Amino acid sequence: MTPxxxxxxxxxDIDAFPHSIASFDPTDxxxxxxxxxxxGDRVRWTxxxxxxxxxxxxxxxxxxxxxxxxxxxxxxxxxxSATEYHFxxxxxxxxxxxxxxxxxxxxxxxxxRLAVVSCANLARAPLTVYRAMAAIPDLDVVVHLGDYIxxxxxxxxxxxxxxxxxxxxxxDYRRRYRQARADADLQxxxxxxxxxxxxxxxxxxxxxxxxxxxxxxxxEMGPWPDRLAAATRARQEWLPIRLRDPDDEGLLWRSFxxxxxxxxxxxxTRLGGRDEALDSAGEGIDDPSRAIxxxxxxxxxxxxxxxxxxxxxxxxxQVPVSEMHLPMPDGLNLDRFLPEGYTVQDGIGxxxxxxxxxxxxxxxxxxxxxERGGGAVILxxxxxxxxxFDGPFGPDGEPVAGELTGSSVSSTTMGGNLGxxxxxxGQHIAEHMDHxxxxxxxxxxxxxxxxxxxxxxxxxxxxxxxxGRARAQRLTAWDIGPGxxxxxxxxxxxxxxxxxEGDSDTTQKEPTADSQASIDDDxxxxxxxxxxxxxxxxxxxxxxxxxxxxxxxxxxxxxxLRPFLRAARQGAGAARSRR
Numbered sequence: 001m002t003p004x005x006x007x008x009x010x011x012x013d014i015d016a017f018p019h020s021i022a023s024f025d026p027t028d029x030x031x032x033x034x035x036x037x038x039x040g041d042r043v044r045w046t047x048x049x050x051x052x053x054x055x056x057x058x059x060x061x062x063x064x065x066x067x068x069x070x071x072x073x074x075x076x077x078x079x080x081s082a083t084e085y086h087f088x089x090x091x092x093x094x095x096x097x098x099x100x101x102x103x104x105x106x107x108x109x110x111x112x113r114l115a116v117v118s119c120a121n122l123a124r125a126p127l128t129v130y131r132a133m134a135a136i137p138d139l140d141v142v143v144h145l146g147d148y149i150x151x152x153x154x155x156x157x158x159x160x161x162x163x164x165x166x167x168x169x170x171x172d173y174r175r176r177y178r179q180a181r182a183d184a185d186l187q188x189x190x191x192x193x194x195x196x197x198x199x200x201x202x203x204x205x206x207x208x209x210x211x212x213x214x215x216x217x218x219x220e221m222g223p224w225p226d227r228l229a230a231a232t233r234a235r236q237e238w239l240p241i242r243l244r245d246p247d248d249e250g251l252l253w254r255s256f257x258x259x260x261x262x263x264x265x266x267x268x269t270r271l272g273g274r275d276e277a278l279d280s281a282g283e284g285i286d287d288p289s290r291a292i293x294x295x296x297x298x299x300x301x302x303x304x305x306x307x308x309x310x311x312x313x314x315x316x317x318q319v320p321v322s323e324m325h326l327p328m329p330d331g332l333n334l335d336r337f338l339p340e341g342y343t344v345q346d347g348i349g350x351x352x353x354x355x356x357x358x359x360x361x362x363x364x365x366x367x368x369x370x371e372r373g374g375g376a377v378i379l380x381x382x383x384x385x386x387x388x389f390d391g392p393f394g395p396d397g398e399p400v401a402g403e404l405t406g407s408s409v410s411s412t413t414m415g416g417n418l419g420x421x422x423x424x425x426g427q428h429i430a431e432h433m434d435h436x437x438x439x440x441x442x443x444x445x446x447x448x449x450x451x452x453x454x455x456x457x458x459x460x461x462x463x464x465x466x467x468g469r470a471r472a473q474r475l476t477a478w479d480i481g482p483g484x485x486x487x488x489x490x491x492x493x494x495x496x497x498x499x500x501e502g503d504s505d506t507t508q509k510e511p512t513a514d515s516q517a518s519i520d521d522d523x524x525x526x527x528x529x530x531x532x533x534x535x536x537x538x539x540x541x542x543x544x545x546x547x548x549x550x551x552x553x554x555x556x557x558x559x560x561l562r563p564f565l566r567a568a569r570q571g572a573g574a575a576r577s578r579r
Contacts, residue, residue, distance in 0.1 A: 012088070012097030019181040021089055021099045022190035024197070025242045026141060027256070028081035028106035031194055032240050035089040035096060036071045036181075037064060043072050044090045047079075051086045051098055064091075068237045069174050081106035082140075082259075099191040102140060109259025113138055114314070115193075116447040118145040118200065118381035119408035122180060123157025125444070125465040129409040131185035132463040132472040133446055134192040135520040140258065142193045145381040146200025146270065146318045147411065148239065149176045151231075152215075168221045173234035181238065197239045198252055198266050200318040200382060204231040207353055209274040228271075253297050255304050262312035262451050265304045269318050269355075272297045277352045278343070285345060285352065288360040298364075306372045311453050311482055313376045315401070319354040320380045321365060322389040322403045326350075326429055354382070366392040369400040375482035377456050378403040379449065385414040386445065386460045387430075388438040388478050390487045398485040399435075404458040406447040407440070410465050415441035437488045438476055445472070455479045457491065471519055 012020065016039045024032040033045055041064050049055040062074045072089070079085065082105040089096040105112065115133055133142065151173075154161035162179045163172055180186060205213035205227065212224050221227060228250070236249040244251045253268040273294025278284045293301065305313050315321075326349035343350055355362040369376050369392065378392075378401055387405040394400045407413060415423040423441050430439045443462035450457040457479050461472045478488040 013094040016091055016094040017089065017096040019178065020187040020191055021087070021096045022181075023087070023099065023101035023194040024240050025256075026102060026104050026194040026196075028104045028259070029079050030075060030077045031079065031085075031101050031103060032242070033074050033076060033087055033089075033101070034071065034238075034240060036069065037089070037091050038070050039094065040064065040091040041066065042091070045072075045074055045076075045087065046090070047076055047085050047087045049085065051100075053086060053088060053098065057085070069177075069234070071237050073240045079103050082109075097187075097191055101194045104140060104256060105259035105261070106257075107259055109261040110452060112140050112258040112261055112451045114141055114143055114264070114449045114451075115139050116143045116145060116316075116379050116381070116404070116406050116449060117409060118318075118406060119147040119202075119384055119411040120180070120186075121147070121150045121157065121202075121408075121411040122176075122183075123150070123152075123154035123159050123161050124412055125410035126159075126468065127180075127183050127185040127410055128465040128468060128470050129185075129444055129446060129463040129472075130183075130189040132461075132470055134185075134189040136448060136461075136472065137520055139193050139448075141256075141264075142189065142195050143264065143266075143316060143379065144195055144197040144239075145316060145379070145406070146198055147202040147382070147408075148197065148199070149173075149180050150202040150411070151176070151205050152202070166215070166221070167231070168227055170230040170234060173231050174237070177234055177238040195239070196256060196264065196266065197241065198268060198270075198316065198318060199235060200270050201353075203235060204228060204271070207277055208270055209276045210271055212276065214277075253300065257310070258451070260310055261453065262314055263304060263307070263310050264314045264316060265301065266316045267293065267301060267318075268297065269293065275358075277357050285350060285357055286359045290358050290360065292355065292358040292361045302368050305368050305376065308372065308375075311375055312451055312456060313372060314449070314451075315369075315376060315378045317355070317378055317380045319382045320387070320389075320403065320405050321355045321362065321378050322387075322391050322405075322435060323356055323362075324351055324354060324383070324387075325356065326426075351383075362392070366394060366400055370394040372400075374484040374486060376401040377449075377458070377480065379447070380405045381408075383414060384408040384411050384417070386438075386440045386443065386447075386462075386475070387436065388458065388460070388476070388488055389435055390437060391435045393435070399487055402456075402458075402480045402486065402488050404447050404449065404460075406460070407443060407445045407462075409444060409446075413442055413444060437478060438490070440475060443475065445475070453482070455481055458488075 016037055017035060019036045022034045024034060035043055037043060042061050043064055044061050046053050046056055047058040049057060058076050062072050064070055064072045081103050084102050086098050086100055088098045115136060120127055151167040153165050162175050167173050167176055201208040205216050207214035216224055232250045241252060243249060244254060250271060253272050254266050256264040269292050274292050275290050305315060343352055350356050380403060383405060384407055386407045389403040391399045392401060418426055427441055430436050444465050445462040448459040448461060457477055459477045460475045462475050463472050464470045477491050479491045480486050480488050
């Protein structure tokens with residue numbers, strides 16, 4: 001008997017439901033359930049306490065919206081808080097996989113656990129990170145900070161994308177979502193946990209702002225509003241959220257209460273009021289009129305962040321808030337060697353696409369966090385590397401929050417872009433910045449955020465996407481307390497609370513035996529849907545002479561830059577004095 005013929009099987013009919021099922025935007029009493037099928041025009045849904053779907057708590061029928069890419073979304077209400085549920089869809093007697101979801105806590109709450117992930121470029125590597133995340137137990141929700149899809153033509157990757165061109169039309173974006181959601185690893189995570197999502201630039205176009213994008217050309221791609229509308233509609237079809245305004249599918253900023261313990265504040269720093277980024281040096285970066293959030297979003301965000309009715313405010317930003325200024329040695333022009341989006345101003349390399357490129361707004365957020373008076377942690381992404389920051393800082397030089405920045409699912413890491421010599425130099429400079437507690441530029445992975453009243457623990461987990469059966473490995477764990485001026489303290493997973501006034505221990509520890517202990521082995525399976533990279537997908541080997549030449553250039557660069565490293569450290573001090 002096949003799974004499709006056996007109604008008790010948790011494995012669904014993949015022909016009827018090729019993109020499986022998913023759940024989104026949980027609250028303490030409700031969740032959104034999602035499915036897609038081309039078999040019929042109505043589906044029946046069931047929610048139960050058990051995986052066999054015998055202890056049913058809610059059920060019904062919902063239409064399949066043919067005009068919304070054959071998707072069906074149902075809002076299930078009147079559920080119990082902090083409770084695990086199982087659910088499935090059925091169409092013409094054919095059932096989907098049985099998924100699992102969870103409502104958020106309500107009232108007195110001792111603990112909450114989130115995973116944070118971003119940046120899944122289908123062309124660059126398999127999505128193994130998602131499967132490894134699904135094996136992490138006891139999560140309340142997965143927070144996806146954007147770049148769920150990439151809009152480019154995949155020419156710089158090894159895995160073909162559909163369609164094999166830049167996304168412009170509604171059909172283009174839909175096809176890319178279909179390809180992503182056909183991936184077994186991404187399906188495994190959606191079947192396991194509810195998602196809370198926000199978009200970033202590649203969900204629409206590279207370096208997007210409200211009125212355009214760096215990679216958009218009206219003459220070649222048509223009017224920007226039409227492209228943005230297509231991307232926005234496809235996103236809501238495939239990643240539904242609880243809209244603030246039913247008539248505006250692009251208004252994505254919202255928040256989620258985790259009982260009386262914490263509030264997850266989802267900022268939209270990409271299309272929620274952003275002005276165009278400045279990619280060249282000169283006046284403008286410090287212009288107080290330049291915005292990254294709209295006035296309406298600022299009013300809402302300020303109210304949510306300063307609200308002290310909960311112990312913690314978890315502020316989700318697609319891009320890092322903390323300064324990622326790279327001090328440049330005096331007399332050495334490294335502008336053309338910096339990553340894309342960086343520019344040199346007053347001897348400092350600044351990424352204009354992050355909050356660093358909107359200095360007045362960055363300072364404004366610091367003031368709002370300072371007004372809260374402790375208990376704030378920023379969760380960010382976008383830079384394809386992992387960071388633990390003290391700060392941002394108040395006018396007295398004390399941190400008003402801590403920040404955790406997560407790496408990518410499959411997009412090339414910062415280290416992969418910089419190369420070996422560039423990564424070594426970048427790591428060296430970052431480790432000599434006072435507000436950087438820990439950094440890794442090489443590994444793919446995700447964050448786990450574990451919250452209690454006494455401390456918030458941020459864990460950085462790494463996964464090798466090339467290994468279809470990869471287990472996630474915890475690289476480091478840091479605790480921070482809810483008091484004013486709190487700083488990160490490196491810890492182990494077994495440690496208890498943390499002194500809110502404690503100083504950070506910046507010693508990086510080797511992974512311990514417990515770093516893989518909290519893994520559900522039943523979900524560590526593979527290979528992913530893309531499969532292991534075949535011989536026809538390998539990059540062609542470079543000629544030996546070219547490899548020798550590259551090695552010589554790298555060695556020469558390292559030797560040549562050595563005299564400037566001390567100057568770089570001095571530059572870091574100068575950068576802090578200008579903070």
